[in-house]
Every structure is written in structure tokens, then in C-alpha cells.
Amino acid sequence: MKPSYRWPFLLSVALAVGLALGLWLGDRGVTLDFSSRGIALKKWREVLRTIDQEYVDPIDVDSLVDVALSDVMGRLDPHSVYLPREEAKALEEELSGSYEGIGIEYRMIRDTMAIVSVRGPASRVRLRPGDRILSVDGKTIVQWPSDSITRLLKGKAGTPVALTYVRRGLSQPKKVVLKRASISIPSIEVTRLDSGRIGYLRILRFGEHTTEEVEKALTLFSKRNLHGLVLDLRGNGGGFLWAGEQVADAFLSAGKTIVITVNRQGEKYRTLSTAGGAYEKGKLIVLVDAETASAAEIVTAALQENRRAVVWGQRTYGKGLVQDERVLSDGSRLRLTTSRYLTPRGHSIQRPYKPMDPATTSSPSGGIIPDVALPLDTFWVQNRWLAAFPVLETMESLVFVWADTDRATENSPSTASTATISDDRLWQFLETVGLGAYIDRLDESVTERLREELRCLYVRQLFHHQAYVEETLRSDAAIQSVVAHWAK
Numbered sequence: 001m002k003p004s005y006r007w008p009f010l011l012s013v014a015l016a017v018g019l020a021l022g023l024w025l026g027d028r029g030v031t032l033d034f035s036s037r038g039i040a041l042k043k044w045r046e047v048l049r050t051i052d053q054e055y056v057d058p059i060d061v062d063s064l065v066d067v068a069l070s071d072v073m074g075r076l077d078p079h080s081v082y083l084p085r086e087e088a089k090a091l092e093e094e095l096s097g098s099y100e101g102i103g104i105e106y107r108m109i110r111d112t113m114a115i116v117s118v119r120g121p122a123s124r125v126r127l128r129p130g131d132r133i134l135s136v137d138g139k140t141i142v143q144w145p146s147d148s149i150t151r152l153l154k155g156k157a158g159t160p161v162a163l164t165y166v167r168r169g170l171s172q173p174k175k176v177v178l179k180r181a182s183i184s185i186p187s188i189e190v191t192r193l194d195s196g197r198i199g200y201l202r203i204l205r206f207g208e209h210t211t212e213e214v215e216k217a218l219t220l221f222s223k224r225n226l227h228g229l230v231l232d233l234r235g236n237g238g239g240f241l242w243a244g245e246q247v248a249d250a251f252l253s254a255g256k257t258i259v260i261t262v263n264r265q266g267e268k269y270r271t272l273s274t275a276g277g278a279y280e281k282g283k284l285i286v287l288v289d290a291e292t293a294s295a296a297e298i299v300t301a302a303l304q305e306n307r308r309a310v311v312w313g314q315r316t317y318g319k320g321l322v323q324d325e326r327v328l329s330d331g332s333r334l335r336l337t338t339s340r341y342l343t344p345r346g347h348s349i350q351r352p353y354k355p356m357d358p359a360t361t362s363s364p365s366g367g368i369i370p371d372v373a374l375p376l377d378t379f380w381v382q383n384r385w386l387a388a389f390p391v392l393e394t395m396e397s398l399v400f401v402w403a404d405t406d407r408a409t410e411n412s413p414s415t416a417s418t419a420t421i422s423d424d425r426l427w428q429f430l431e432t433v434g435l436g437a438y439i440d441r442l443d444e445s446v447t448e449r450l451r452e453e454l455r456c457l458y459v460r461q462l463f464h465h466q467a468y469v470e471e472t473l474r475s476d477a478a479i480q481s482v483v484a485h486w487a488k
Helices: 007-027 036-054 061-076 085-096 146-153 210-222 241-249 295-305 384-388 391-409 423-433 436-441 444-462 465-474 477-487
Strands: 081-083 098-101 104-109 112-118 132-136 160-166 174-179 181-184 188-193 198-203 228-232 257-263 268-272 284-288 310-313 321-327 333-342
Touching: 036 061, 061 081, 061 333, 081 085, 085 098, 104 146, 104 391, 112 444, 132 146, 188 210, 188 465, 198 210, 198 477, 210 241, 228 477, 241 257, 241 295, 257 295, 284 295, 284 477, 295 310, 310 477, 391 423, 391 444, 423 436, 423 444, 444 465
Parallel strands: 198 228, 228 284, 284 310
Antiparallel strands: 081 333, 098 181, 104 112, 112 132, 132 160, 160 174, 188 198, 257 268, 257 333, 321 333
């Protein structure tokens, strides 16, 4: 479907052009006459020129344009947005499913870049978790901000980059040269639960390659004699609408309505499922929460209203507006709402908001109501006082040190499931974070939850991300509820 781009889109583009080029056009006597719109643009140019020429301090005109565009888009609805070039580039990378770099994940530990995981080029030159990078292409990066380091490491695939690093056990820093490559960013997590009886598929975002990743996982699951499949969409804020439609299609037989989109003229377009889905039969539970939004809600509604799956969790976010993206000349982008979508039964899930057009409608409360309500994990809410302490930051840094020490002394556990956090290390964490004085007043449920959070992070450091996923699911209340339900 090709959406309609008339007044809202033209106004936004015209405003962007008028603001960005106002001075240039005005100084050259160029006139843009679009009746009332032309008058508005002329006013913008006059204001911008006056600020540029007469304001008491020098002003970056580009930054004014960015602020103005962000404000204009934000007044339309909650989801229309202007993205400056750098933000747009980062988002594009995330949804594209890949980036060009050396394949490392790192943390800043005491102002030094410390490697957490490696793959691709970094793995091929035998870099490993625990290594600390001192310089990149001869530039010392100690105390550098992480975004500056990331920009230095990324670059065109095939180009070389030289690193100097130190490793526990080595007496001198070591140098290595590696070539950048295209590194994939998976958009799903896959495993099996309950001794392999239940399949687990979590979709993190709906990107360019999500459909392929999902179909590959479902094909593997179809070869197993599974009791059922859990599709986890918790925390999934959406992505590409078409990717959500294709994922829903993989679970539905032919001829089912996946979603209905409605343009500004009121014309409705119905997207139907096709035959040959990778998992059209078999028990299916979809997990959702308050952060499940957009394309993830399209999948949820399609499976719920076609009675293909039972939805468990909490009410979803409620995003029923569809944005079309346009790239501007400087690489910045407009994401403008051009249509609404309805569930297969014709319901709007858009949460209430105050639009510029008072005639705009939305659902009374927004979101999708699950078939089975699950209690919200309220640990961090009930213990919000923990926010006064650097809990999460300290967890990351301490766990890194513990894993690095255990790796070097061969005291690390042989498997992820046998990893533990001793009382001494738990006490060290509480002391470091500033909770040592309150230990006698801490409820045991609080300390044990913190111990488990530390343990899972420790597993991630010592083993790999897959092990981390599997260990976190062991203590996931929603997952355990599903396993218990299917065990009956």
C-alpha cells in the first residue's frame, strides 16, 4: 500500500526546507509562494535571519532547525518524530540487522575499555573477554567517552584497524591488526525449555532480517516433537510494519486477516495471510507486557483475534499509528504518521492522546488486553529506594572483575548452571554499592534477588549470551508459569 502524503507531509517537508535553507533563499531573493503556507515559511525565514544576525551570542542555526522540527513533529501525535542525522543513523543500523566494525561488546571499567564478548574479526585474532584496549590506531583511548570509542572502531568493511591491549597474565601490552567486517545483529533469541519439550522464541525488534531469522527458528522447531511454543514479545517496541505482518503470517493459515490499515481518506486496506506458514499448527502462547508496541502489537492482535494463540502478560502499550519515513537531504529523517491500523476485528488499540485535530479518535484505554493476566514484576518498583545507590553500574563492573579473576585462576564454573555468587561476593557488592550498613535491615528476598541478578551477569561474562538467556529464563516468573501450565 502506498500511503497518502498530502498536507501533513508536505507541511513538514516544506517547514524543514524553509528552516534549513531560510537564510540561503532569503539572501538570494528567492520567493516561495504557497498562499498561507508561503506566509508561514516567510515568517520562519525572517525569524531565523533575525536571530542569526542580531542575537547577542553566536547561534548554531542547524541546532535551531533541529529543535524546531522536533517540536513541530511532536505536536502532531506521540509517534511522528524528527530524527537528526546521528540518531537516524544509529536507528537504521539497529533495524538493518548489521553494522561494520570489529565484533566486540565492551564496558568501560575504571575509565578503560574492557571487552565483554567477541565474534567476527575480534574472535579471529584471538581477542577475548577480559582484555582491556589501551589504544586504537595509535590513539590512547583511556578515559575516552564510549561513543567516541565506538565511532573510532567502526568503519568500512575491509579496512584495517590496529589495537593495543593488555591481558591478565601478559607482562607487556600486545598489538594486533584486524580488518573490519559486516557484523550481524540478531533480532531474536531462541532456546528450548523444560528439557526440550517447549520451544522459546523471543523477538527483540522487527528489523530487516527478522522474518528470515524467525522462519529459520520455526523450521528447526517444526522438526522437534514440541509440546508447544512460547513467542516472547515483552519489551519489543516494534520496528518495520511489514516485518510484523510477515512474522504473523508464519503462524497463520491462508486467508486470515493480519491487520487493517486506514489512510487519511478513510480507505481501508486489509492484509491477509498466505499458505505455507512455518508454524501454522501447534500450541502457541504469546507473552506481552506494557512495552510491547507497534509491530509487536500487530502480531499479538493477529494471533489473538484469529484464535491462533493465547496471549499472556499485561496490557500492551497501545500504538495504533503507522509512520512513513522520509530521508532529508542532510541524512536526517522524518517519521510521519500517514495511516492508522486496526486489529483483524476492526478495533483501534491506540492509547489516548491530544492530537492537533480534535476529531481524531483512539481507543478508550489503548493496548491489547491479554487472555491470561500475569502479575507484573514489581521488584524494582517496590524497592525504588535502591535507585539512590549505583546498583546496576556496580553490578556490571564487579561482575567483570570477578569473572576476569576466576578465568585467570581457573576457578570458574564448568557450566553456566553451576555458577554461583558466594556470600562473600554478595557482601562485597553490598559494601561497594553502599548498602553494607543496611544489611541487617534488608529483606532476604531483596538480597537473593540481587544475588540472582549478579549470577546471571556473571554467567554472561564467563560463557556467552546464549547461556545468559537460558539462565535468566530459569528465574523468569512468566516463563515458569507457562511451563507449569503445559506440565498439567
